[in-house]
Amino acid sequence: MRLPFTHSKQEPANTRTARKLCWDSRDEYFRCLDRIGVLNPNDPTQKSKINANCANEDAKFDENCATSWISYFKEKRVVDFKRARALEEVNRNVENNQQAKGSQE
Amino acid sequence: MMKRSMLGVLRANQNILRRSIPNFVRPQLCRQLPMGNLAWNRPFSITTSRCNETSPHKPLSRVPIGGKEDAKNGKFKESTVEFSAGKAIVLFFLVGGALYFFFEKEKRKMETQKEAEANRGYGKPLIGGEFVLYDADGNEFTEKNLLGKFSIIYFGFSHCPDICPDELDKLGIWLDKLEAKNIKIQPIFITCDPARDSPEVLKEYLSDFHDGIIGLSGSYDQVKHCCKKYRVYFSTPPSVKPGQDYLVDHSIFFYLMDPEGQFVEALGQNYDEEVGAQKIEDHVKSYIPLEEREKLNNPSSWYSFLFK
Missing domain, CATH: 3.40.30.10 (Glutaredoxin)
Structure with missing residues (x-):
């Protein structure tokens, strides 16, 4: 059952294969961003750089994923990165503390 | 002195036994009791002589009462209840291991039960309900x-x-x-x-x-x-x-x-x-x-x- 969509974009079906296709094109797009060193795809200052280098991947991503998913994944990329860095920071601190303790003893 | 009199009593008892026990059991008795030592201490022991007496006439049966003849070498199998270190160690680990396994399993089961009981709440459920x-x-x-x-x-x-x-x-x-x-x-x-x-x-x-x-x-x-x-x-x-x-x-x-x-x-x-x-x-x-x-x-x- 497909609801009539108000906007022009044809939303992909909600099936396992469609999801896989979306995730794959998302990964492709993010790999491209990694290559050109862009973290936040929503960053307006990076827009021209993304358009110049990852236009194909961006179009595919847009085609294969629902609009809400695209914005979710783009935001998630930044959040995930920050979380990973925070976690690293904590781990480093713990290690440093342990080393400091070790040298005191 | 003390030892001698005790052995005398033993011997007397044995003579009483001897009379009441049928013939085929006799060699058995001779063998089981430490007669060798006795004989050395008491050269005139009747018991010893009697045992020796019977031997030339009839070959002694070495089969214990209720035992079976071992066909191969003619010897009966000894079923001693002696302490065997090897067997004891194996038994120890088997029993110990089984008990350890059992109690570990029960412990986990009880912990899970406790957890479920705690989550079940008392009286009204915390999570869930009619829908x-x-x-x-x-x-x-x-x-x-x-x-x-x-x-x-x-x-x-x-x-x-x-x-x-x-x-x-x-x-x-x-x-x-x-x-x-x-x-x-x-x-x-x-x-x-x-x-x-x-x-x-x-x-x-x-x-x-x-x-x-x-x-x-x-x-x-x-x-x-x-x-x-x-x-x-x-x-x-x-x-x-x-x-x-x-x-x-x-x-x-x-x-x-x-x-x-x-x-x-x-x-x-x-x-x-x-x-x-x-x-x-x-x-x-x-x-x-x-x-x-x-x-x-x-x-x-x-x-x-x-x-x-």
Whole structure:
């Protein structure tokens, strides 16, 4: 059952294969961003750089994923990165503390 | 002196015995008692001479009473009750290992029981309660449908970008693992997005994951009520335009409910394919029906003091 969509974009079906296709094109797009060193795809200052280098991947991503998913994944990329860095920071601190303790003893 | 008189008594006793015991047992007696030593100490011992007397006439039977002749070398097998270090060590490890295994298993069972008991709450359940929703065929599905079997309930929505599909795949693996161990669980998916997830949509969506997942939907208020009962947060706007594209933020938990429809445990994302299945299995195996629980009335077994 497909609801009539108000906007022009044809939303992909909600099936396992469609999801896989979306995730794959998302990964492709993010790999491209990694290559050109862009973290936040929503960053307006990076827009021209993304358009110049990852236009194909961006179009595919847009085609294969629902609009809400695209914005979710783009935001998630930044959040995930920050979380990973925070976690690293904590781990480093713990290690440093342990080393400091070790040298005191 | 003392020793001699004692031995004399022994000998006298033996003579009495000797008279009452039939002939074929005699050689046996001669052999068993330490006559050799006696004979040296007392060269005129009647017992010894008698034993020696009989030997030239009739070959001594060395078969113990009730024993069997060993066909091969003509000797009887000695069945001593002597202490054997090797056997004792093996026995020690076998018994010790078995006991260790048993108590470890019981300990885990009791811990799980305690956990379930704690989560069951006293009196009113903390999580869960009455709700009315509809399954794929439009039949009413209420909390009464949870009775009589373990259920696992997940709240989500079909337009979920990545977490729900992952979690539902995980649920599928859990169900397969449990089914392989002959544990039947009723899997239920309750949508937080009734505007888009009609029962038919859910049926289609869930068939991607595992057979028999029951998709439940209802009116916005019914779903909201159910989510509230299960302490599930969700962010679906109450009125959405048809075709509107949005995401629903919601709590990610699997709720394990026991055959009384009572909450047992919430399994979050940290439970992976292995640990989650194990956890559910532990709960199912350690579940004691209500009547039995009341009968036991707390001290669950005589050795429970060991785990306190």
